[in-house]
Amino acid sequence: MIPSYQYRLKPTYDQRCRMTRWLDMLRYQYNYLLTDRFDWWEMNHCSINACPLVSSIAKPREKPTYYGQKRSLVQLKEERPWYKEVHTHVLQDVVKRVNLAFQRWLKGDGNGKRSGKPRFKGKNRYRTMAFSSMPSDPVNGNRVKFPKLGEIKFIRHRPLPEGVKVKRALITKKADGWYVTLTLEDKSIPDSATLDIKTTQDNNLGIDSGWECFVAGSDGSTKEPRRFYRQAEDKLAKLQVNRDKKAEGFKPRRKLNQRIAKLHQKIARQRKQWHYELAGELLDRADVLFVEDLQGSNMTGRGQPKQDENGNYLPNRLSARSGLNKSFADAGIAEFLNEILFYQAEKAGKPVIKVNPKGTSRHCSNCLNRVPKELSDRWHNSCPHCGIELQRDVNSGILIKKVGWGIASLKNANPSKGRRSQQRTA
Numbered sequence: 001m002i003p004s005y006q007y008r009l010k011p012t013y014d015q016r017c018r019m020t021r022w023l024d025m026l027r028y029q030y031n032y033l034l035t036d037r038f039d040w041w042e043m044n045h046c047s048i049n050a051c052p053l054v055s056s057i058a059k060p061r062e063k064p065t066y067y068g069q070k071r072s073l074v075q076l077k078e079e080r081p082w083y084k085e086v087h088t089h090v091l092q093d094v095v096k097r098v099n100l101a102f103q104r105w106l107k108g109d110g111n112g113k114r115s116g117k118p119r120f121k122g123k124n125r126y127r128t129m130a131f132s133s134m135p136s137d138p139v140n141g142n143r144v145k146f147p148k149l150g151e152i153k154f155i156r157h158r159p160l161p162e163g164v165k166v167k168r169a170l171i172t173k174k175a176d177g178w179y180v181t182l183t184l185e186d187k188s189i190p191d192s193a194t195l196d197i198k199t200t201q202d203n204n205l206g207i208d209s210g211w212e213c214f215v216a217g218s219d220g221s222t223k224e225p226r227r228f229y230r231q232a233e234d235k236l237a238k239l240q241v242n243r244d245k246k247a248e249g250f251k252p253r254r255k256l257n258q259r260i261a262k263l264h265q266k267i268a269r270q271r272k273q274w275h276y277e278l279a280g281e282l283l284d285r286a287d288v289l290f291v292e293d294l295q296g297s298n299m300t301g302r303g304q305p306k307q308d309e310n311g312n313y314l315p316n317r318l319s320a321r322s323g324l325n326k327s328f329a330d331a332g333i334a335e336f337l338n339e340i341l342f343y344q345a346e347k348a349g350k351p352v353i354k355v356n357p358k359g360t361s362r363h364c365s366n367c368l369n370r371v372p373k374e375l376s377d378r379w380h381n382s383c384p385h386c387g388i389e390l391q392r393d394v395n396s397g398i399l400i401k402k403v404g405w406g407i408a409s410l411k412n413a414n415p416s417k418g419r420r421s422q423q424r425t426a
Ligand SMILES: [Zn+2]
Pocket: 364, 365, 366, 367, 368, 369, 383, 384, 385, 386, 387, 388
C-alpha cells in the first residue's frame, strides 16, 4: 500500500502568484499538446468502412507520441524562455496527462472502458501540478521544500510517520485554498499485509448495498443512506439563482461562484467522512467482508426509449429514474464499495471479497429458490417455498455471504430447476 498524506499549504502572496502562474502555463501547454494530437488524428484517421474523398494535402508528419512530445519540451523552453521557470518534472507530467487522456479516449483503460473525448482546459480547470521526484528530506518542521518553488509553510495537523521517504508530491488548488499531497514510500510495510484469516460461520459479513438501505448486513443490520447533497440542494439553488443574476466577468459573480464551489466541497467532505466512519464500523464487526461486485455506471444512466407497434413512445420511467440516479450518485455507493472500504480494509489487514451479485436480489436466502420481486417490493415476503420472511436487502446480504463463502451457487438457479430439485427432495 502506498500511503499519502494531505496537508493544507499556507503560501505567501508571492508564492501564490507564482503557483497560479505555473498552473496557467501548464494549462496552455496541455491545450497546445492536445491540439497537436487532434490535428494529426483528424488528418490521418480513417474509419474502417469509409475512405475520405477529400484527403489531406498537407505533408504527412510524424505522429505525436508520448516521447516525441516530451522531447518537444526542449524546443518549447528555447522559444518561450519563461517556461524555464517551471520544473522539468512538472512540465513532463503535462505530457503524461495528455497521453493518458488520449489513450483512454481511443483505446480505453486497462478494462477496455473508454472515456469521452479529451477536452481543452479552461481557466480554473487545470488545478494540479505533480512533482514526480522530491529532494531528500523535503519536510522540515512546518515547511515543505519543492524544487524551484522553494520552501512553503503548511499546517501540520498530524505528523508524518517515522522513517518514511517522500516519493512524490502534488500541489492542488481547491475551492478553499492550496493543498499538498505527499506520497510516501515505506519499505518497512510489506505490500500485502493481509492477515491469513479463515472464513468461519461467525467472522464474516455479507453486505448488500442499495438505495433504501445504504448497506444491509447478513446479520440483519441496516444503514440508511445520508443524503448530503439533497440537504444542501435548496441552499445551492438559491446561490445559483443569485449568481445567474450577476453580470459575467465581474467580482460579485466570481464571489458567488466561489461560495458555490465551497458548498460542493463541503458536501463531498461530509460524504467522505461518513463513508470512512461506516467502513470502520463494518470492519470492527467482521474479519472477512463479502460485497457485491458493483459497476457504478451500470446502475445510473438513461433509460432506453420504448415504443409500441404504432411507433408511439411509451413511458419508460425516465423521470423516476433520474431521481433514482441523483439519489444513487448522492449516496456514492460505488465510491464507498470500490475505494474507501478496500482502502480501510487493507489498513486493517482484513480481506474484502467481491461477489458476483447476479441473482442475489431475486432468490430466497434460505432455500435458494427464485422468488420474483418488483423493485418496489421492500420485503422478501413469506417465501412460497420455505415461508421465511426477511427485509429484502438483508435477504440479499445473506445471499452475498453464502455465495461469497462458496456454500451456495446461484449460477444454475433458475425457476424450473429450483422447483424440480425441490420436488425431488420432497
Ligand atoms: Zn425460501
